[in-house]
Structures are given as C-alpha cells and as structure tokens.
Amino acid sequence: MVDVTNHERISDLTSLVLGGDNISREDAAWLFSLESSADIHDLMAGANRIREHFKGNKIHLCSIVNAKAGACSENCSFCAQSSFHQTGSPKYGFVDPEPVLEAADEANRNNVTAVGLVAAWKGLKEGPMLDEVCDRIRELSNSGKTRADASLGIIKSQAVANRLKEAGLECYGHNLESSKRFFPKHCSTHTYEDRVETIGYLKKAGLKICSGGIIGMGETREDRCDLAFSLKELGANVVPINILNPIKGTPFENNEPLPPMEILKTIACFRFILPKQEIMIAGGRTVNLRDMQSMVFTAGASALMVGNYLTTLNQSVEKDLQMLKDLGLDPNWDKHDFSDQ
Ligand code: SF4
Numbered sequence: 001m002v003d004v005t006n007h008e009r010i011s012d013l014t015s016l017v018l019g020g021d022n023i024s025r026e027d028a029a030w031l032f033s034l035e036s037s038a039d040i041h042d043l044m045a046g047a048n049r050i051r052e053h054f055k056g057n058k059i060h061l062c063s064i065v066n067a068k069a070g071a072c073s074e075n076c077s078f079c080a081q082s083s084f085h086q087t088g089s090p091k092y093g094f095v096d097p098e099p100v101l102e103a104a105d106e107a108n109r110n111n112v113t114a115v116g117l118v119a120a121w122k123g124l125k126e127g128p129m130l131d132e133v134c135d136r137i138r139e140l141s142n143s144g145k146t147r148a149d150a151s152l153g154i155i156k157s158q159a160v161a162n163r164l165k166e167a168g169l170e171c172y173g174h175n176l177e178s179s180k181r182f183f184p185k186h187c188s189t190h191t192y193e194d195r196v197e198t199i200g201y202l203k204k205a206g207l208k209i210c211s212g213g214i215i216g217m218g219e220t221r222e223d224r225c226d227l228a229f230s231l232k233e234l235g236a237n238v239v240p241i242n243i244l245n246p247i248k249g250t251p252f253e254n255n256e257p258l259p260p261m262e263i264l265k266t267i268a269c270f271r272f273i274l275p276k277q278e279i280m281i282a283g284g285r286t287v288n289l290r291d292m293q294s295m296v297f298t299a300g301a302s303a304l305m306v307g308n309y310l311t312t313l314n315q316s317v318e319k320d321l322q323m324l325k326d327l328g329l330d331p332n333w334d335k336h337d338f339s340d341q
Pocket of ligand 1: 079081
C-alpha cells in the first residue's frame with residue numbers, strides 16, 4: 001500500500017471540494033486534528049483556493065448596533081450582557097431611530113453591506129415591542145443605505161418571523177453557538193433545540209440565516225466539527241465565527257485563549273465543510289489574533305464584522321479597510337447577494 005502524505009491528502013481534499021463535492025465527516029475530523037505548522041499552512045492554502053474559487057476577491061462586511069443592552073434573562077456563560085453575571089456592561093432599553101440611521105450612514109460610507117440590530121433579551125413575541133422593532137427595521141431598510149439585518153433572539157411563532165420579513169428584514173442572526181453536545185455547558189435557560197426551531201420559522205418566512213458560533217469556550221475539536229456540519233445541514237447562508245474574549249465577571253473569565261494557529265485552522269476547516277457560505281470572522285478577532293488578523297482571509301474567511309462589537313472594542317473600520325486593500329481584496333459587495341447555495 002502506498003503511504004499518502006498529509007500534504008497529498010490535504011491536496012486531494014482541496015481538489016474534491018473545488019470540484020463541487022462534499023468532504024466526509026471523517027475527513028473533516030482529520031483536518032481538525034492536524035497539529036504541525038506545515039500541515040496547517042497546507043490546509044490554509046487549500047481553504048484560500050476554495051474561498052477564491054467560490055467567492056473571488058469579494059469580502060462582505062457587516063456591522064451591528066446594540067439595539068437593547070444588558071439585563072438579559074439568559075445565562076450564556078460567555079456573555080457580558082446576562083443578568084446572571086456581574087460585568088458592569090451597560091444597560092438600556094430599545095434603541096431610538098437616530099442611532100440606527102447614523103449606523104446606516106456610516107455603513108454606506110465604508111462599503112459595509114449590512115447593519116444588524118442586536119438585542120440582549122431571550123426573544124421576541126407579538127406585541128408592542130415587536131411593533132417597535134418592525135419600525136426600526138423599516139426605517140433601516142427604507143434608508144436605502146444598507147441591508148437591514150437583525151439578531152433578536154428566540155422566536156416561537158411563524159407570525160413573528162413573517163412580520164419581520166414584511167418590515168424589510170433580509171437576514172436574521174441566530175447562532176447555534178456550539179455543538180448540540182456542548183450547548184448545555186454554556187447555557188441552561190434555553191436549549192439548542194429552541195435555536196434550531198427559531199431558524200426553522202425564519203427560513204419559512206423567507207429570511208436568510210446568519211448562524212455560527214463561538215470557539216474557545218472549552219469545546220473540543222469534535223464539537224467544532226459538529227457545529228460546522230449542523231450549520232451546513234440547517235442551510236445557514238452566513239456563518240460567523242466568534243472567538244471567546246473572556247469577560248471579567250462571566251463564568252468563562254479565566255478560559256485559556258485558543259492559540260492563533262488553532263483559530264486559523266478552525267476557520268480553514270469550516271471553509272472545507274462550508275465551501276460556498278459566507279464565513280465571517282466576528283467577535284474576539286482583535287484580542288485573539290492580534291497581528292495575525294489578516295490571515296483569516298488566507299484561512300478561507302470571506303466576511304468580516306467591522307466596527308465595535310456589542311460590549312468590546314474592535315480595531316477601526318479604516319484599519320480593516322486598509323487591511324483588505326493591502327491584501328487585494330474588495331469590500332464592494334452586492335447587498336442582496338447570498339450566492340451561497
Ligand atoms: S448571548 Fe444573547 S441570550 Fe445569551 S445572555 Fe447574551 S444577550 Fe442574552
């Protein structure tokens with residue numbers, strides 16, 4: 001029997017994905033298990049080719065507005081906004097129209113594809129709050145300056161998802177956060193199944209799905225691999241990868257940071273499993289990757305969350321735009337293009 005080197009096996013898997021086939025769960029688990037720097041660089045080279053093949057040199061940029069901050073009823077262990085944790089994070093009620101329209105202006109100036117309204121609460125039901133949320137979405141959508149996206153928690157009825165769509169919402173952010181197996185280790189006030197059910201209502205309403213997770217919470221590589229396959233099965237259009245930024249006062253405040261090469265390898269593995277989706281690097285990139293931030297694209301990422309995150313700071317949008325320019329990447333993106341299928 002001829003021994004196949006790691007280099008050859010990675011190259012064969014790259015050709016398989018470039019040819020339009022899916023990699024198996026077993027091959028994906030093997031990619032996640034790679035340890036040596038040489039193998040991870042081979043893997044990233046393959047992921048970069050897959051990104052270029054399916055996405056060209058376009059990079060999709062998104063930004064968020066914290067539309068309702070803090071005092072959340074849920075106990076997600078990574079989150080500064082949970083009422084279970086003492087983090088000193090700001091608390092305020094639902095956002096007025098002005099800051100949302102200012103965010104739309106800023107997005108328009110910086111070639112940012114979408115502005116997402118993000119609320120720290122369990123979820124959204126029918127009633128006056130839904131009316132107010134729909135008003136903000138309508139104003140954002142009617143501004144014509146950006147795509148109106150939102151991340152508003154768990155939804156338990158088709159009628160709510162339909163109302164959001166009618167108001168002009170295009171894409172809803174709802175992370176699975178982790179594998180089904182690991183989920184109870186970071187949240188016990190709602191379930192993985194609640195999240196999957198929400199995505200079902202959103203898809204039925206005709207909304208695009210932005211769903212990914214957080215790495216560095218203590219999950220295994222197998223959990224990360226399972227998350228990527230679950231997102232593929234659910235039909236996520238955009239897949240944000242957040243990297244835990246341990247916040248003082250949360251149960252994960254003392255988590256060991258993931259090594260940058262492990263983060264880049266994870267991004268590359270996601271690209272092999274999800275070749276056509278937008279893979280977006282979101283929270284935690286500045287603090288975890290530092291000088292290696294630009295390598296997320298050569299590891300296969302095709303989208304970037306820019307501007308400040310919900311409770312932590314990011315590098316400036318100008319610096320991100322310069323980074324893209326230096327890499328020969330183009331942030332001009334058709335706001336309504338979800339060419340991920
Ligand atoms: S992640 Fe969302 S649901 Fe969980 S505590 Fe934070 S704001 Fe609440």
